[in-house]
Amino acid sequence: MAQPIVSKKTYALTFGTLLGITALTTLLGFIDMGSLNTVVAVGLAGVKACLIAGFFMHGFYESRTVRIAMIAGVAWFLIMISLTLVDYASRFW
């Protein structure tokens, strides 16, 4: 299970995309889209996070076990936040 070496080109492409998305995020931020602003900001942040985790952090190349470890943290965070927010959202039903 030797680790493949990710090429410099891949890194560079990732890097460029990340900068691009950052610019895009900032530009879109200037437009008033109502509650969409939040969705777009966090959504694009999610895309960036995936790129970093996938390429820079070799998430796309790691073994299954390691990938499960990566996903576990995110999944558990989502459990925590969703069940808690459900309480708040349903208080006034």
Next chain:
Amino acid sequence: MIPALLLVAPASRVAVEYDWLFWSLVVVCGGVAVGIAAFVVYSAIHFHRRSENELPPQIKGSLKLEVTWSVVPLIIFLGMFAWGASLYFDIERPPANATEVYIVARQWMWKAQYLDGRREIDELHVPVGRPVKLIMTSQDVIHSFFVPAFRVKQDVLPDRYTTVWFQPSKPGKYHLFCAEYCGAKHSGMIGYIYAMEPREYALWLSQGAAEGSLASTGEKMFHQFGCANCHHFDGQGPCPDLKGLYLRPVLLTTGQTVVADESYIRESIVDPAAKIVAGFTNYMPVFKNVLTEDQLVELLAYIKAIGPAPGTQQPSSAGSVPATYGGQPGISGSGPAGISTDQSRAH
């Protein structure tokens, strides 16, 4: 022990239902537990090792058994869940015709304020056979209102109203405990609930030398704190007309609609900017730290008393036990004078 058991004898409608569920669980769980224990003890004795080199049959498992003892408990559990949840809904949802009493908790006492303006500390008098709803808040930390004989408990939070209700079924004197740890004298934050026959209760009520109903004190506050300067009752002026506000859906500037319940009204007073009514600009002063919880309760009682919103039930009259129990209680005579009870005002 016997007197203790008597003390916790169910004294409310819910308490009877509660005991049914509780003891059913005792029977089911106790049965299963005794069964398991019997099996374990039987095995331990019957299969006790006889010789040092004994080698029993190497049984590995059985899918059939596994499925059985996963599914059967699950079904029993779901039954418990359903029954428990339905009881909870009974406990949590007050009937619309309940008499209201306001409770303000603080380290370490319970203060009750009746609609007729009576106040009591660490005591609460309630009529038997009628639902009573408590609207509770705390001045400091979290407390919890607990009456074992009624099987009800509800945390009392600062900056927010929570409610609890019960319908006493037997006259008597019952423990009131604070059940949420609230500091040094938590165990001293106890009191009594007196459940009285309606006749005695009426007598008790009439003896109260109150300085005026809660709502009328609220009305005084309404003038004293300058609310009346802005809020008029003719629909004129730059401020919302508060008549019939209680339980009315309110459209906010954000486009949301909220129901003007106790917590909303409270928030509108202590923190007007939190939710701004559509069509108004908010320049109402912040009354947080200006009004005490007691005063807020009075204002709240007043605002609730000035006319019910069309089409919603008005919980109870200000001042006394509803005269027409179960009927459509309106504003009875003890409401503050000079307040229109016109219910037809459209929003």
Next chain:
Amino acid sequence: MAEPLALILREQFHAPEQQRETATLGMWIFISTEIMLFGGLFLAFSVYRMYYPQAFIAGSADMNIALGATNTAVLICSSFTMALGVHSAEVGGRKLLNLFLALTMILGAVFLGIKFTEYYLHYLDHRVPGPGFLFPSADPPKAEMFFLLYFIMTGLHALHMFVGEGILFSMILRNRAGSFSAEYHTPVVLAGLYWHFVDVIWVFLFAIFYIEGLHLHKW
């Protein structure tokens, strides 16, 4: 010179590959715990964001987008140099590794510099929660909540950056002592993982603190 294999392989392992895999797994588990650590703060943020939407947007509109966006770019650059550093380590380029580690450290320092400049500006603007807090809006206490979470979250992030700088520095020292080679460079990979992770956290902080209210920013 690479250390002889016997020195690199700790005694509880039986093969270098096993050691590397174990270390990577360990690091990823650690990162999961970090996600939960920051997760608690993100949860608190979401709840209060839900309670006080206007105040939070107003708070966000008050942020300095120029500094924030620059910092994001700086951090992404640093992630890039870090990735290149790991690449150099993998192919055994010791000099390049040194260079990239140093670059990453410098970019990290730039980030921290900008961040603390921002803090200082907040301080001048009386945006530090506490008795001196001022905010030109109807509802200062709620904006105070926004700024409190801002300071806790970015502060915890900055703390992680400091730790990251320390780790990078130790990597440079170890590299100069000749500890790493194409065969053995796991610590560099792990340091990289940590660094990238801290970057990921920032990406989200940037979104929720700087972007959300940007359209209301007063210039």
Next chain:
Amino acid sequence: MTPVAEAVTVERNYLNQGEGILSWLFTLDHKRIAILYLVSVTMFFFLGGLFALLMRLELLTPRAWLFNPGDYNKMFSMHGIIMVWFFLIPSIPTTLGNFFIPMMIGAKDLAFPKLNLLSWYIFMFGGAVTVFALVRGGVDTGWTFYTPLSTTYLNTYVTATATGVFIAGFSSILTGLNFIATIHRMRAPGMTWFRLPMFIWTHYATSLVLVLATPVLAVTLLMMGVERIFHVGIFDPALGGDPVLFQHMFWFYSHPAVYIMVLPGMAVISEIIPTFSRKPLFGYDFVAYASMAIAVIGFLVWGHHMFVAGLSIYSAMAFSFLSYLVAVPSAIKVFNWSATLYKGSISWDTPMLYAIGFLGLFTIGGMTGLFLAALGIDVHVTDTYFVIAHFHYIMVGGTVMAFLGGIHYFWPKITGRLYPEGLARLSALIVFVGFNLTFFPQFVLGYLGMPRRYAAYPTEFQMLNVLSTAGASILGVGYIFPLCYLLWSWKYGKKAGPNPWRGTGLEWTTASPPPRDNFEVSPIVEGPPYDFGRMREELHLG
């Protein structure tokens, strides 16, 4: 798995390899670190127990006669804090887990020995900070640190205590991380997942919870500390915060934490029962999956601690439902343990007595959990002694019993000596009787409505409280006995030999006490766990 039939006397073992206190304080050997932990958690247990005794003494009379109420509040707070974070959470994993995980999977050590030692130092540092807070004047928040009481109203050593717990949390995290990495990567050749002893599976599940839940406790305490120190609002409603959010975050950690406390107990029981029944664990796969299910579903039920706290009633329903789901895997385990006994060859050695005690008491504790999970029922009994009895049944009747059982079971391996069997059985009996006398009356008290955390109480509750206090003193004696005879046997006990119980795990194939590297020859695993059938071959050979 080649069992060592004859006692191979290894001159050098982990105990005598390296002399002097420093060789212990700087050891990287998981076995020695386990001993360090054992000593530490035992001390904390008796400290917590001392508070329990003082509390029970106070509750002998309805009035507050021994302490003023404020001091009583410190008693239960320190009791809860020490017992939970400095005794029960580390108890089994860091001692028996630390010692036996590498041995059972055939490894030389944990994956990260330095991290392991670091965890101990962090733990001790956290403990020192907490004890410092305690001697300076204590803390009276309750172990739950509810806001705004803890942040705004109390002027005891809240921040210091929270700091201690915060620090100890990182020790938990590192331990969990170490275990996961070890179990994934350090297994001996042939040791596939479904050849792992159940001890390993269950510790794996525990570690998952440790790693994913503990950081949330850390950050919650951090926010609490910030609010307390700087008087800025996060949870205090007077400052715009929401105290219920604190409860969400606290219980998001603390409910999973109760499984951190019970899963290792289940791990021990799953070893003891097969060995002393000479039968493979019934339904191995199901027990393994059940452990994982508990770890995962255990994260979804925290709201059941908040049924009357102002939770939305719909949310409460969901949490109640999920609480019932998480009880199913526990039920599966209880049934499988019981079934393992059936047609076994059951010996009544002390570990087995504890295991049987565990079975009964855990079942009662768990079933009363079912009461609490029923929404309507919880309303009346929440925050009463019913809850106190519920969790002591699981934590003391369950986990502490399992811990004692495990200590006895593994004692010959750890020390190379046998403990005095008769005395041990007697104290197991004393513990069982004392325990039930202490805590059963509390169920009744709870149903009658006695609230918890009460220094004084109405007189009609006295009778049951006296029973409970009497039980606690018997229980205390029951705990002091093992302390004494175990220490005695370390020096004077009979020599044990490598496999006194005829267990099947790898840990029994090596010498007692084991050598530094655990095994003379690295083991290779060829068969399933709990393979008692091998005994037959041994007998033929022998």
